[in-house]
Amino acid sequence: MSQPLIGIIVAMQEELEVVLQSLQQPQAHQRAGMTFYQGIYAGSPVVAVICGVGKVNAALCTQILISEFHTQRIINIGVAGGLHPEIQPGDVVIADTLMQHDMDLRPLGLARGHFYRMDTHAFPSDPMLLQWARQACADLKNHRFFVGRIVTGDQFIASPELAQELHQHFDALACEMESASIAQVCFLNHIPFICIRSISDNANTGAHMDFAQFTPIAAANATTLLQNMIPLCQINADTIEFKA
Numbered sequence: 729m730s731q732p733l734i735g736i737i738v739a740m741q742e743e744l745e746v747v748l749q750s751l752q753q754p755q756a757h758q759r760a761g762m763t764f765y766q767g768i769y770a771g772s773p774v775v776a777v778i779c780g781v782g783k784v785n786a787a788l789c790t791q792i793l794i795s796e797f798h799t800q801r802i803i804n805i806g807v808a809g810g811l812h813p814e815i816q817p818g819d820v821v822i823a824d825t826l827m828q829h830d831m832d833l834r835p836l837g838l839a840r841g842h843f844y845r846m847d848t849h850a851f852p853s854d855p856m857l858l859q860w861a862r863q864a865c866a867d868l869k870n871h872r873f874f875v876g877r878i879v880t881g882d883q884f885i886a887s888p889e890l891a892q893e894l895h896q897h898f899d900a901l902a903c904e905m906e907s908a909s910i911a912q913v914c915f916l917n918h919i920p921f922i923c924i925r926s927i928s929d930n931a932n933t934g935a936h937m938d939f940a941q942f943t944p945i946a947a948a949n950a951t952t953l954l955q956n957m958i959p960l961c962q963i964n965a966d967t968i969e970f971k972a
Contacts, residue, residue: 734961735799736769736776736954737789737910739806742943743950747776759792766797770958775799779906782882783828786906790913801857801920803957805950807942808878808904809885810930811895817930817937818871818945820953821901822861823878823923825850826908829894830881841879841898850877851911854920857961861922864956868949876901878923880908891931902927924953 738744744765748754751767751774758764764777775797779789793799808821815821827841827850834840842849853861858875865873879900885891894900907923914921926946929936937945 732800732961733798734772734774734958735790735793735797735802736774737779737786737793737802737804737806737906738776738950739778739906740943740946741778742947743805744776744778746947746951746954747774751776759796760788762789762792764792764797770955770962772958772962774958779910782905783880783909787909787913790910791917794913794917794919799919801854801961802910802914802922803857803954804907804910804921804923805953806904806906806925807928807946808902808925809891810902810927810935811891811932812874812876812901813930813933815874815901815927815930816935817927817942819927820865820868820871820873820949821878821925821927822858822865822873822875823853823907823911823925824858824875825852825877826911826923827851827877827879827898827900828881828908828912829879829898829900829903830883848915851908851915853911853922857920857922860957860960861924861953863960864953865924867952867956869952871945871949874901878907878925879903880905885931888931888934895932926950
């Protein structure tokens with residue numbers, strides 16, 4: 729069978745450069761104000777893009793990857809804020825489930841994070857991609873990785889009180905502004921998905937790095953993760969099971 733096309737959604741230009749520096753046969757495509765770079769990375773066909781900040785941008789970007797570029801799996805690598813007290817700047821969180829913390833329909837009798845007339849509210853990562861992400865993170869230098877829930881909302885979480893509340897209510901390890909909406913679009917389209925986030929700060933504990941210090945760490949993490957994961961996706965292409 730032909731190799732599945734992999735969509736790579738990143739948060740930072742520095743992380744995109746990780747792909748572009750090694751992208752063979754590159755082609756740039758403009759869609760909805762975003763630039764999608766298509767080519768061969770680590771021996772596999774990929775499309776890489778910066779989706780922009782927020783859930784709408786992320787969902788739009790993901791649907792374009794699926795509908796127009798026909799990606800068959802999606803990897804999201806980016807930045808997040810830590811919520812668990814043990815997670816420190818520079819660490820990495822792999823999402824096993826993702827929820828939208830700002831989805832609030834409690835007046836309709838639904839719990840926070842739950843959707844109206846939708847059975848799923850915690851979107852699961854693909855089990856095989858989750859296994860490969862664990863393998864990829866094993867080679868991270870000087871930083872730990874954690875596996876657990878990431879929550880998403882159109883809010884920048886800077887308050888220690890709010891960070892603690894999100895951690896306790898959702899049992900979440902990290903928070904950011906895109907990945908659960910990417911996961912929802914992938915879930916509805918039956919596309920395997922994984923989210924891996926580098927931690928820039930922890931509002932729960934007050935730990936943080938300034939941008940100049942954190943950026944090379946995030947880019948280095950992205951380099952390690954992508955170079956380790958993409959070949960696994962290629963070698964194991966026949967093991968992915970797509971839902972009908």
